[in-house]
Amino acid sequence: MLLKILFVLFVLMCPSLCWAVQPHGGLEGMVSHEAGHLLFILGILFIFFYSPQSDWFKFGWRQFKYFLVLLLLWNILTFSGHWLDLAAGSFEFVNVDGHRVGFVIDSLLSFIFYFSKLDHLILVPALIFLVLALQRWIKAQEVQG
Amino acid sequence: MNTPWWPVVWVDILGSLVVVFIAFYAIHLAFRLKKIRGEDVFANYLFMLTLVIGVFAVFRSGGHLVKQILLAYNYVEWWSALAPFSGAGNTLTFAVIFAFSIYYRKVGQLKGEMDKAAFDLAASKAMVAVTEASELRMRAIFDGMEDAVYVVDEDFKIIFYNRKMKELFPQISSQDKCYKVTMGREGRCEECKLHKVLLDKRKILREFTFVGIEKRFDLLELPMDWIDGRLVKLTVARDISEQKALEAQLAHSQKMEAVGTLAGGLAHDINNMLTPIIGHVEMARRKLSPDDLMIARFEAIGKCAKRASSLISQVLAFSRRQILDPTLVDLNQRVTETTSMLKHLVEENIALELKLADDLWLISADSGQLEQILVNLAVNARDAMPTGGTLLIETLNNKDVSTYCRSCGERIIGPYVVLMVSDSGAGIDQEVCKRIFEPYFTTKGVNKGTGLGLSMVDGIVHQHGGHINLYSEKDTGTTFKIYLPSADKPDEVIDILGDNAFPGELPVGKETILVVEDNEDVLQFTTECLMELGYDVMGASCPDRALDIFKKKHHDIDMILTDVVMGAKNGRQLVREALQINPQLRSMFMSGYTDNIIAHHGIMEKGLFFINKPFNPGDLAVMVRKTLDSERRFSA
Incomplete structure (x- = not known):
């Protein structure tokens, strides 16, 4: 028995090379992030189609719905933008003194790539609608007492 | 197409700043909402969702701002080092948002179920409140009734009863079986009408007696829809014992x-x-x-x-058809005078006690009949106390009597003079009490009683306009309570027969008398008797014949002696018509039976001369002489 234990200890202590932890590099982070976006999209769709039915919630539902739609568009846009980032080398940038000053839009993908960089144009209105929805809910509560 | 890049930079910078501001404001609003509707699961969920989105927005915007700054100052390597963390942070918030969204659905379902449960609970509470209110109203109504009311479901369970029912059955409680409470049984009654009432949906009325309650009830059983929707049987029990x-x-x-x-x-x-x-x-x-x-x-x-x-x-x-001779009587005096005779009637081991009221009101009564009452009741008491006891005679005034006469069932309304004769004997049971005033009803042995004594007392009392009640307790004694109406003013007292003793020499006369009698034997005897007394007598067997004779010979006729009841025309009508011809005419009546014609309820009117059948020649001679010598005339 003792010999068996000593043998196991010997085997465990002898290896010269060990891959104990999986390395995560390259595309893995990208895939994970995109998966996150997909989950975000699914989450939005769940909220959208399983809206609550309580009376007070209906007061801000329209604004909340706009928020969800805009957020969904934002996710799609950014999801697309991230994939296009991988192909950024095929797009033509204009650099002056090491600084990027322009971009050549010569295809639909280059347009989408460029527009994905302006995602705040969607995200800000989305959040504004969230604020409006919250304000209406609060107002509804104050009116109802 | 060459497109400037600066819009990207400035939209990113300004957008990030705006997003941070809006995100903080949204989180602030979410806090307010949570504060206002803290009990609401959706408000809490929205707060959490807004908080996560806000954190994501701030985190992402912060990352973009840092990126723009580092890139603007050519710190590309720095950004390359930070970018994975920023991206991972965003990814993490996406996952949290997804998790929240999934949970959002669960919360929605939970909320729906909770709302439904809350609604059901509220509806249930409302139903309970309505039911309780209905029951309270119904109880108030039924408790006000003098009838016993109870409601039984199809399983014989009592689900409602009123105050009167509780009085009848103090042990009753809800959910008790009806047959157990009302009949003391362990199973349903054979005569039970519950299912008949419920199936046929019709009411049933019957007489009924509950176990342990010596009363008779009218039982009305009918179907009704109970407040909870069940079909049940409502029973109304009305006490009809007194009726x-x-x-x-x-x-x-x-x-x-x-x-x-x-x-x-x-x-x-x-x-x-x-x-x-x-x-x-x-x-x-x-x-x-x-x-x-x-x-x-x-x-x-x-x-x-x-x-x-x-x-x-x-x-x-x-039979209450005896001719009474009412005079104003002091009942105390009559009782005292009769006592000496009663002492001889009762045994030595019976103590005779008198409790006579002071200032007793006078009564209008026949003294002889009063004596009869006392004697009969005393004899009855004596027989009830074979081993001795106390015979108590009491009198009292009773101004406000309010009871029923046991004998005739009429309501006794005062003022009355009350004569009470009590004994301490064995008492009389209820069955005997019911029949005690019936003629020829007796509990005494053969040849010990005629069975007429108490029926006579009852007859005399009622003939005097009075009432009689009997109170008896087994082994305690019996009290006869006689109510005699008090007299307001003295009646004119007429000594009709006067000295009833048979005279040695009969009074005679020579006047002319018309005798009217429809019984030939009585007519013959009366005619012969008067002729022997020296009178001139004319006989008539009917009023019409008598009137014919009187019309022809009214100057010669001094007196009419007539029977009272004679078929078509009575003696009073005959005399009235004769008086119209000769107002000086004397008149005298004879009868063995009087109706309301001459005697109102058997009590003789004032100023009339009357002789009871059967009479002997002596009575007749005296009475006729008195009538002829009298100044009184019968008033038409």
């Missing part, structure tokens, strides 16, 4: 009335037979010499006839 007693009392009174009518009619006919028997025997005896052996035989016949007459007198008293 039943009154019905029995009425039936008894009617029976006694019929018996009285029969007895009265019988007495009338027998008196008509006894009158000539007694009269002829007396006249025949007078014609015999004192040493004649036949005298004894005639006297024996006369005694038997008088005993028959006495019996008829008792029957008349019971």
Whole structure:
């Protein structure tokens, strides 16, 4: 028995090379992030189609719905933008003194790539609608007492 | 197409700044919402969702701002080092948002279920409140009733009962089985109508007696929709014991009335037979010499006839058709005077006590009949106390009597003078009490009682406008309570017969008398008797014949002696018509039976001369002479 234990200890202590932890590099982070976006999209769709039915919630539902739609568009846009980032080398940038000053839009993908960089144009209105929805809910509560 | 890059930079920078601002504001609003509707799961969820999105927005915007700054100052390597963390942070928030969104659905379902449960609970509470309110209203109504009410479901469970039901069955409680409570049974009653009522949906009315309650009830059983929607049986139990007693009392009174009518009619006919028997025997005896052996035989016949007459007198008293001679009477005085006689009647081991009220009101009564009452009740008391005891006679004034007469069922309304005769004997059971005033009803042994005593008392009392009640407790004693109406003013007292003693020499006369009698034997005897007394006598067997004679010879006729009841025309009408011809006419009535014609409820009117059948020649002679010598005239 003792010999068996000593043998196991010997085997465990002898290896010269060990891959104990999986390395995560390259595309893995990208895939994970995109998966996150997909989950975000699914989450939005769940909220959208399983809206609550309580009376007070209906007061801000329209604004909340706009928020969800805009957020969904934002996710799609950014999801697309991230994939296009991988192909950024095929797009033509204009650099002056090491600084990027322009971009050549010569295809639909280059347009989408460029527009994905302006995602705040969607995200800000989305959040504004969230604020409006919250304000209406609060107002509804104050009116109802 | 060459497109400037600066819009990307500035939109990213400004957008990030705006997003941070909006995100903080949204989180602030979410806090407010949570504060206002903290109990609401959706408000809490929205708060959490907004918080996560806000954190994501701030985190992402912060990352973009840092990126723009580092890139602007050519710190590309730095950004390359930070970018994975920023991206990972964003990814993490996406996952959290997804998790929240998934959970959002669960919360939605939970919320729906909770709302439904809350609604059901509220509806249930409302239903309970409505049910309780309905039951309270119903209880208030049913508790106000004097009938017992209870409701039974199809499983015989009592689900409702009112105050009266609780009084009848103090042990009753909800969910008890009806057969257990009302009948003391372990299973349903054979005569149970529950399922019949519920299936046929019709009401049933029947008489019923609950176990342990000595009362009779009218039971009305009917189906009804209970407040919870069930079909149940409503039972209303009305106590009809008093009504039943009154019905029995009425039936008894009617029976006694019929018996009285029969007895009265019988007495009338027998008196008509006894009158000539007694009269002829007396006249025949007078014609015999004192040493004649036949005298004894005639006297024996006369005694038997008088005993028959006495019996008829008792029957008349019971049938309330006896002629009363009412005078103003001090009942205390009559009781005191009778006491000496009562002492001889009762045994030595019976103590006779008197408790007489001071200032007792006077009554209008026949003294002789009062004596009869006292004697009969005293004899009754004596027989009830064979081993001795106390006989108590009490009198009192009672201004506000409010009870029912046990004998006739009528309501007794004062003022009355009350005569109470009590004994400390064995008492009388309820069954005997019900029949005690019936004629010929007796509990005494053979030859110890006629069964007429108390029926006579009852008859006399009622003939005086009074009432009688009986109270008896087994092994404690019995009290007869007699209510006699008090007299407001003294009546004119007329000594009709005066000294009833048979005179040695009969008063005679020479006046002319018209005798009217529809019984030929009585007419013959009366005519012969008056002729022997020296009078001129004319006989008529009917009023019309008498009127014809009177019209022809009214100047010669001094007096009419007439029977009262004679078919189509009565004696009073005859006299009235005769008086119109001759106002100076004297009149006298004879009868063995009086109806309301001459005697109102048997009580003789003032100023009338009257002789009871059967009478003997002596009575007749005295009465006729008094009538002829009187100044009084019969008033038409």
